[in-house]
Amino acid sequence: MGPIRNLLAxxxxxxxxxxxxxxxxxxxxxxxxxxLRVYLVALVALMIYKFVQIVTQG
Amino acid sequence: MNYFxxxxxxxxxxxxxxxxxxxxxxxGMVVMVADNDAGGITTYAATGAKYGYHLIWFLLLLIPVxxxxxxxxxxxxxxxxxxxxxxxxxxxxxxxxxxxxLDLLIVDWLxxxxxxVGMTAAFAIFGVPAWITVxxxxxxxxxxxxxxxxxxFEKLALLFCALNLVYIPGAFMVHPNVRDVLHQGxxxxxxxxxxxxLFFFLMANIGTTIAPWMLFFQQSAVVDKGMLEKDIPxxxxxxxxxxxxxxxxxxxxxxxxxxxxxxxxIDSAAQxxxxxxxxxxxxxxxxxxxxxxxxxxxxxCISLASSWAFGEIFGWAHSxxxxxxxAPWFYATYFAMLITSGLVVLIPKAPLVLITLFVQVIAVxxxxxxxxxxxxxxxxxATMGERRNTRAQNLIGGFIVVSIIILSTLYGISxxxxxxxx
Numbered sequence: 294m295g296p297i298r299n300l301l302a303x304x305x306x307x308x309x310x311x312x313x314x315x316x317x318x319x320x321x322x323x324x325x326x327x328x329l330r331v332y333l334v335a336l337v338a339l340m341i342y343k344f345v346q347i348v349t350q351g
Numbered sequence: 352m353n354y355f356x357x358x359x360x361x362x363x364x365x366x367x368x369x370x371x372x373x374x375x376x377x378x379g380m381v382v383m384v385a386d387n388d389a390g391g392i393t394t395y396a397a398t399g400a401k402y403g404y405h406l407i408w409f410l411l412l413l414i415p416v417x418x419x420x421x422x423x424x425x426x427x428x429x430x431x432x433x434x435x436x437x438x439x440x441x442x443x444x445x446x447x448x449x450x451x452x453l454d455l456l457i458v459d460w461l462x463x464x465x466x467x468v469g470m471t472a473a474f475a476i477f478g479v480p481a482w483i484t485v486x487x488x489x490x491x492x493x494x495x496x497x498x499x500x501x502x503x504f505e506k507l508a509l510l511f512c513a514l515n516l517v518y519i520p521g522a523f524m525v526h527p528n529v530r531d532v533l534h535q536g537x538x539x540x541x542x543x544x545x546x547x548x549l550f551f552f553l554m555a556n557i558g559t560t561i562a563p564w565m566l567f568f569q570q571s572a573v574v575d576k577g578m579l580e581k582d583i584p585x586x587x588x589x590x591x592x593x594x595x596x597x598x599x600x601x602x603x604x605x606x607x608x609x610x611x612x613x614x615x616x617i618d619s620a621a622q623x624x625x626x627x628x629x630x631x632x633x634x635x636x637x638x639x640x641x642x643x644x645x646x647x648x649x650x651x652c653i654s655l656a657s658s659w660a661f662g663e664i665f666g667w668a669h670s671x672x673x674x675x676x677x678a679p680w681f682y683a684t685y686f687a688m689l690i691t692s693g694l695v696v697l698i699p700k701a702p703l704v705l706i707t708l709f710v711q712v713i714a715v716x717x718x719x720x721x722x723x724x725x726x727x728x729x730x731x732x733a734t735m736g737e738r739r740n741t742r743a744q745n746l747i748g749g750f751i752v753v754s755i756i757i758l759s760t761l762y763g764i765s766x767x768x769x770x771x772x773x
Contacts, residue, residue, distance in 0.1 A: 303665060303666075307440070307445065307448075307664060307665070308445045311440045311441060311444055311445040311448055312444065312445060313444060314442060314443045314444040314447075315441050315442055315733075315734075316442040316443060316727060316728065316731050316733075316734070317731060317732070317733060322727055325723055325727060326443070326447075326723075329719065329720055329723055332719060332760075333716060333720070336715065336716055336760070336763075337716075339764065339767060340712065340767070343767045343768070
C-alpha cells in the first residue's frame with residue numbers, strides 16, 4: 294500500500310500547488326475555456342454515440 | 352586565381368555559419384522532421400498515389416502553419432523555463448492540467464503503437480521478424496537516451512533526421528517529369544474537383560503536420576537544452592528550417608508515389624514500399640528505410656514528450672543531462688511507454704487498424720486544448736512580459752490555430768463517421 298499511498302499524497306500535493314489558475318482570468322480567457330469545455334463535451338458525446346452504435350450493431 | 356581568392360573568405364564565413372548552426376540546431380529541427388513519422392509517411396504516400404503532384408502547393412502552405420505554432424513553444428519555453436505540461440498546470444489549474452497530462456499519455460502511447468507498426472512493417476519487407484525489430488528498436492533507443500547528455504541525444508537525433516532525406520534521391524531515381532511536377536504541383540488546383548475524398552486528404556495532411564506531442568516535446572526540449580531568451584532568434588531559425596525540410600521531404604514522397612503509383616489506393620507506407628519494390632527495388636528499399644527511420648524518430652520524441660511532462664508535474668528529475676540513477680522515474684516512464692507499446696505490436700491479431708484510427712480521434716480532444724492554452728499563455732503579460740504575442744502574431748497564429756482546430760476536428764469526425772463527407 295505504501296507506493297499507492299505515496300502516489301495519492303503526491304497527487305494531492307500537486308492539486309494543492311496548482312489549485313488556483315495563475316493566468317489572469319480576463320473575459321477572453323474565460324470565454325475560451327468555456328468554449329473549450331463545450332467542444333470537449335460535444336466531442337465526447339459523439340464518441341459515446343459512435344461506441345453505442347458499434348455495440349448495438351454488433 | 353584572384354577569383355578563387357575572393358571566393359575563399361565568403362565561403363569560409365558561410366561554412367562557419369553552417370558549423371555554428373549545427374552546434375546550436377536542435378529541438379526545432381528534430382521535432383519537425385520527427386513530425387514526418389510513420390503515420391505522416393503513410394499520409395503523404397497515399398496523397399501522392401491518389402492525386403499525383405496536384406496537392407504539392409497545399410503542402411507548401413503547411414510550412415507557415417507548422418512554423419507559427421511551434422515558434423510559440425520556443426518562446427514560451429525560453430521565457431518561462433517550463434515545459435508545456437507544467438505551463439498548463441500553472442496557468443490554468445489542476446483540472447486542465449490533469450486533462451492535458453492524461454490525454455497526452457493516451458495519445459502518445461497509441462501513437463507509439465503506430466510507430467512500432469510502421470517500423471516492424473518496414474523491416475518485414477527485408478524479412479526481419481517483428482520481435483527482432485521491436486527489441487532492436489528498444490535497445491537502440493536506450494543507447495540514444497542513456498548517455499546522460501542532452502547534447503549527445505540531440506546530435507544522434509539529428510543524424511536520424513538526415514536519414515529522413517533518403518526520399519529526395521529516391522524521387523530523382525523514379526525520373527519524374529519536372530515540368531509536370533512544377534506545372535501541376537505549384538499552381539493551386541483541386542484535381543477531380545472538390546469532393547469529400549479530397550477534403551479528407553487535405554484534413555489528413557493538416558492532421559499530420561501538427562500533433563499534440565510536438566508542442567509538449569519542443570517546449571520541454573527547449574527547457575532541457577537550457578535555451579535562454581537571447582537564443583530565441585536561433586530557435587526560430589531552427590524551427591523555420593525544420594518546417595521547410597519536413598515539407599520538402601513530404602513533397603518528395605508525394606513525387607515518388609505520384610510518379611510510380613498513380614491511381615493506386617495506399618493504406619500504409621509499407622504497402623507503398625512493397626508496390627515500389629515491384630517497379631524499382633532501390634526506390635522501394637529507400638521508402639522502407641525512410642519509413643523505419645520516421646517511426647524511430649517519432650518514437651524517440653513521443654516517449655520523451657511524455658517522460659518530460661510527467662517529470663515536470665510530479666517533480667521528478669527529468670533531464671537527459673541526468674544519469675539513470677539520478678532520474679529513475681523519468682527513464683522508467685520513457686521505457687514503460689516504449690516497451691508496452693512495442694509489445695502490443697507483437698500480440699497476434701491485435702486491433703492495430705482500430706488503434707491507428709483511434710489515435711486520430713483521441714488526438715482531436717487534446718490538440719485544440721493544447722493550442723488554445725498555447726495562445727492564451729503567449730498573451731499573458733505576467734508570464735511572457737515583452738515576449739508575449741504581438742497583434743500581428745495573434746492574428747496569424749489565431750487564424751492558424753482556429754483553422755487547425757476546425758479541420759482536425761472535421762478529420763476526427765470523418766474517421767468516426769466515414770460516410771459523412773461522401
